[in-house]
Amino acid sequence: MLRLVLTSLRRPLLVVSSWLLVPVGLSLSACGSDEYMATHPSTATGPSAAYGLWTPGPNDTCTKEVHDRYSTIGPDGKLYPTWHPPVDPQSGCSFGHEHGRDPSGSKLYHQVGAIPFGLANEALDTWDPTGIRHEDHFGHKIEWENDVPMRISGPAGTVLNITCDVLTKLHQGTHSKDAFTNNLHELVYHIRCNDGTELHLTLLTAIGTPGEFQRSCDPDGPAVVVGAPTPANSPDGGGRRLIPDRVCVDQYVLVPPGQRSQFNNGIHESWQVSAGLRADDGHGLAFVNPYFQVFDPSRFYDPAATNVTGRTIDLCYEVESNGDRASSSSCDASTGNGTVLGVTFDDPRSVFNGAHRVVDINSTIISNQDGPEVWYTDPFGRHGRPAPFPGSVLQFVAKVNTDYGFNVSGPGLDHDYSQGVHAPN
Amino acid sequence: MTSLQRVLYSTLIACGLTHSLWAQGAPLRHGAWVGVSPSFGSPKVSCDFCQDGRETGFAGMLDAGVVVAKRFGVGIEGGGWFHNVDNVGHRLWSLSLAGHYYPDPRSGLSLKVTVGYATYTASDSTGSLKAKAPALGAGIGWETRLAPHVLIQPYVDFFSTIPTTLRFEDQVVTGGTTVTQLRVGMGIRYYGGR
Numbered sequence: 001m002l003r004l005v006l007t008s009l010r011r012p013l014l015v016v017s018s019w020l021l022v023p024v025g026l027s028l029s030a031c032g033s034d035e036y037m038a039t040h041p042s043t044a045t046g047p048s049a050a051y052g053l054w055t056p057g058p059n060d061t062c063t064k065e066v067h068d069r070y071s072t073i074g075p076d077g078k079l080y081p082t083w084h085p086p087v088d089p090q091s092g093c094s095f096g097h098e099h100g101r102d103p104s105g106s107k108l109y110h111q112v113g114a115i116p117f118g119l120a121n122e123a124l125d126t127w128d129p130t131g132i133r134h135e136d137h138f139g140h141k142i143e144w145e146n147d148v149p150m151r152i153s154g155p156a157g158t159v160l161n162i163t164c165d166v167l168t169k170l171h172q173g174t175h176s177k178d179a180f181t182n183n184l185h186e187l188v189y190h191i192r193c194n195d196g197t198e199l200h201l202t203l204l205t206a207i208g209t210p211g212e213f214q215r216s217c218d219p220d221g222p223a224v225v226v227g228a229p230t231p232a233n234s235p236d237g238g239g240r241r242l243i244p245d246r247v248c249v250d251q252y253v254l255v256p257p258g259q260r261s262q263f264n265n266g267i268h269e270s271w272q273v274s275a276g277l278r279a280d281d282g283h284g285l286a287f288v289n290p291y292f293q294v295f296d297p298s299r300f301y302d303p304a305a306t307n308v309t310g311r312t313i314d315l316c317y318e319v320e321s322n323g324d325r326a327s328s329s330s331c332d333a334s335t336g337n338g339t340v341l342g343v344t345f346d347d348p349r350s351v352f353n354g355a356h357r358v359v360d361i362n363s364t365i366i367s368n369q370d371g372p373e374v375w376y377t378d379p380f381g382r383h384g385r386p387a388p389f390p391g392s393v394l395q396f397v398a399k400v401n402t403d404y405g406f407n408v409s410g411p412g413l414d415h416d417y418s419q420g421v422h423a424p425n
Numbered sequence: 426m427t428s429l430q431r432v433l434y435s436t437l438i439a440c441g442l443t444h445s446l447w448a449q450g451a452p453l454r455h456g457a458w459v460g461v462s463p464s465f466g467s468p469k470v471s472c473d474f475c476q477d478g479r480e481t482g483f484a485g486m487l488d489a490g491v492v493v494a495k496r497f498g499v500g501i502e503g504g505g506w507f508h509n510v511d512n513v514g515h516r517l518w519s520l521s522l523a524g525h526y527y528p529d530p531r532s533g534l535s536l537k538v539t540v541g542y543a544t545y546t547a548s549d550s551t552g553s554l555k556a557k558a559p560a561l562g563a564g565i566g567w568e569t570r571l572a573p574h575v576l577i578q579p580y581v582d583f584f585s586t587i588p589t590t591l592r593f594e595d596q597v598v599t600g601g602t603t604v605t606q607l608r609v610g611m612g613i614r615y616y617g618g619r
Contacts, residue, residue: 155513155547155554156593161476195474195599405552405596 036200036373036396038075038112045077049125050118053081053137054095059348059422062093072114075394076123080116083142086420096348097425098355098417099169100142106167107146108190112200115142115169120186120204120393124379127391131231133184133204138424139173140186141292143359145413150193150361153407162408164193166361168290174269174297174354175345175424177309179241180226183210184234187275189288191364195408198398199286199364203381205275206237213241213301216268217248224301226308235380238274239289245301246310253315254324261328267312267352269294277377277395279384285368285375286397291360293412296330298345298352298423311345312352348422355418355425361410364402371399453570454498454527456618457491462580464610466506468517470545470556472591472602480515482508484608490523492618498525502539506606512549517606519543519560519584533567535578543586545604556602558589566612578612 051071055064070084086098099117103109117140124133144167152160169188173179187205192198208214210229215221219242244267252266271294276287302310316331316338334350335343343349375384376392384395402408466484470476483506490500499522506517521541528534539562547554564582571577584606591602 154551154593155549156598158510158513158515159470159476159547159554160472160474160598162474193474401597403596404598405593 036111036198038200040073040075040113041077042073043077044073044079046079048074048076048078048080048116048118048122049134050116050121050137051079051081054097057096057346057424059346060094060096062088062091062095066091066093067095072116074116074119074122076119078122080118080122081137081140082114082117083140086417094420096420096422097138098421099140100357100417101144101415103142103144103167105146106144106190107165108144108167108192111192112167112190115188117169117171118186119188120202120379123391123393124204125391127378128231128233131233133182133231133234135171135186136173136176136178138175139171139178140169141172141357142167142169143357143413143415144168148361148410148413151407151409151411153409156404156406160195162193162195164191164197164361164364164410166191166410166413168359170271170273170290170292172269172271172292172294172357174294175299177299177301177307179243179271180213180301180308181211181229182234183207183229183237183241184231185271187273189275189290191288193364195402196398196400197364197366197402198396198400199288199366200396201275201277201286201288201381202393202395203275203277203377204379205239205273206235206380207271207273208240209236210234213243215247216242216244216270217251217266219270226301239272242268242270242272243301244268244297246303249300249302249310249315250324253326253328254318254320255327256322256324257327259327261326261331263328263330264295267297267300269297275381277375277381277384277397279375283367285366285384286395287363287365289362291358291362293358293360294354295356295358296352297354298350298425313343313345313347313350316343317341345423350423351418353418353421353423353425355421356416358412358414360412363407363409366397366400366402368397368399369401373397373399453573453616454492454530454568454576454618455616457489458498458500458614458616459489460487460578460612460614462486462488462578462610462612464608466504466517466606466608468506468515468545468604468606470591470602470604472599474599475602479607480508480510482506482515484517484606484610486608486610486612488523488612488614490525492616495530496527498527499523500525502541504608506608513547514549515545515547517543517545517604519606521560521562521584533569533578535566535568535580537564537566537582538562539564539582539584541584543584543604543606552594554591554593554598556586556589556591556604558586558604560584560586560604568614571613574616576614576616578614579610580612581607581609583607
């Protein structure tokens with residue numbers, strides 16, 4: 001097969017020695033019919049800020065060295081952490097946290113390769129040194145599915161049959177206070193469909209308004225204002241972060257004797273992304289709106305708690321003055337039906353580990369009929385240009401227009417990765 | 426019963442009926458004719474991401490023409506097909522010029538080719554998905570005299586549009602779309618000639 005290397009895409013590799021000017025993105029070649037193929041340098045020039053962040057806790061048996069072997073070289077030449085299983089298959093030791101589904105099973109993996117965690121965050125260091133946003137290691141969560149049948153609204157649904165391969169990663173930390181204020185999270189989104197849709201996107205997506213979140217049990221109610229975000233100049237974004245707080249706990253979890261708690265209503269997160277790529281002239285090139293749901297997260301917002309972070313497992317032991325308390329199979333499972341006292345949030349016995357997640361694919365719309373396919377944007381997906389610039393990230397957008405006028409929407413991908421996992425996760 | 430099975434059974438019934446009427450005499454094709462033919466149509470929209478399979482529904486055709494020689498006739502025919510699925514109305518309209526060839530004027534065998542235009546729509550309250558394009562077709566039938574000026578004709582015909590654009594309202598969905606239709610029917614024609 002004729003294999004072409006797009007000469008314009010070589011540039012990121014040629015200037016790698018001048019790292020401050022390196023546009024961070026995936027190098028890319030076109031194979032045959034312009035198939036997207038990410039290629040990375042073979043030698044690392046140094047660690048990224050995301051590399052080496054994890055150290056084992058008291059419940060983990062793997063060493064930091066074993067963990068850091070799971071790395072990949074980003075297109076900027078830096079070393080990044082990447083997906084690993086919760087248990088190291090070689091040594092059998094446990095990391096105690098998970099990053100979702102093994103991406104190597106995705107049909108897109110041969111195109112995109114190992115996913116570097118923190119690439120867009122790293123690019124922001126160059127794009128805006130005053131607005132640094134680094135994220136922890138635990139929050140990087142991968143999900144994928146092959147041949148996903150899309151739901152098509154209206155008459156087109158009786159005629160068309162659109163299927164997609166989807167591979168996505170969101171940094172979605174649900175164990176700390178980070179997301180109470182911070183709306184910038186790294187999103188990687190790869191999708192290829194039989195209607196010509198193809199999008200390979202890496203950016204920091206602003207989910208909702210910085211400094212506040214929406215209460216998950218009252219998503220359309222007033223925002224819960226928490227405090228200053230990091231970075232302080234975080235942009236406002238579409239979508240919203242639905243996060244539980246003490247109000248949700250009181251409403252759905254701590255219930256009168258004889259009633260059952262509704263953890264799925266009370267302690268449930270849904271980060272509703274509304275992200276896209278925009279050209280320098282303001283033209284919207286691509287849009288995605290996946291929702292990332294987490295069931296049984298280990299935290300909720302509690303302004304009275306240490307670090308304003310309430311621990312879900314603590315609710316299993318709490319009895320309010322009026323006798324209200326939690327009553328659920330989750331608490332029963334975590335505490336041996338109430339016989340085990342003192343289970344802490346990071347105890348492997350707690351089922352509140354944030355490992356049960358659903359990714360709703362929802363819509364992908366591309367408006368790039370005239371191309372080019374390769375765009376360089378700032379780390380937020382804006383100011384897209386055909387040529388790289390300092391702090392830019394490479395994006396691939398197929399030369400199609402999929403704004404058909406009817407809705408094409410993907411289903412939810414529901415997986416539980418709890419095996420061998422405990423909070424923080 | 427699948428769509429294809431329904432079409433095949435319809436064909437068999439039509440052929441059987443014609444055979445029983447055959448004894449009434451060879452066709453007399455003279456002059457101009459007008460006809461009507463209820464039928465079953467089984468269209469298919471084909472594109473890179475169109476669903477497989479055909480939907481069968483009621484179809485009808487009106488035609489008119491004139492016998493210009495012992496073995497040749499020309500005419501015009503308009504066809505329609507209707508089918509509803511999940512509150513979505515599917516419609517296929519066609520208008521064609523037809524050339525008819527009768528290999529043996531004493532026989533009921535009739536062949537035709539058509540050149541025309543076809544429009545397919547699938548619509549509900551949210552909008553219409555549409556493909557329209559020139560279409561080419563062919564068919565075969567067997568005419569049998571039912572009365573001095575009346576002939577019946579079971580037939581099978583098929584047409585396909587040339588590749589065209591599938592649109593939702595005015596928005597292009599995809600190119601390279603073809604619409605085909607397999608149709609089985611029973612035509613009744615009145616010939617005005619002596």
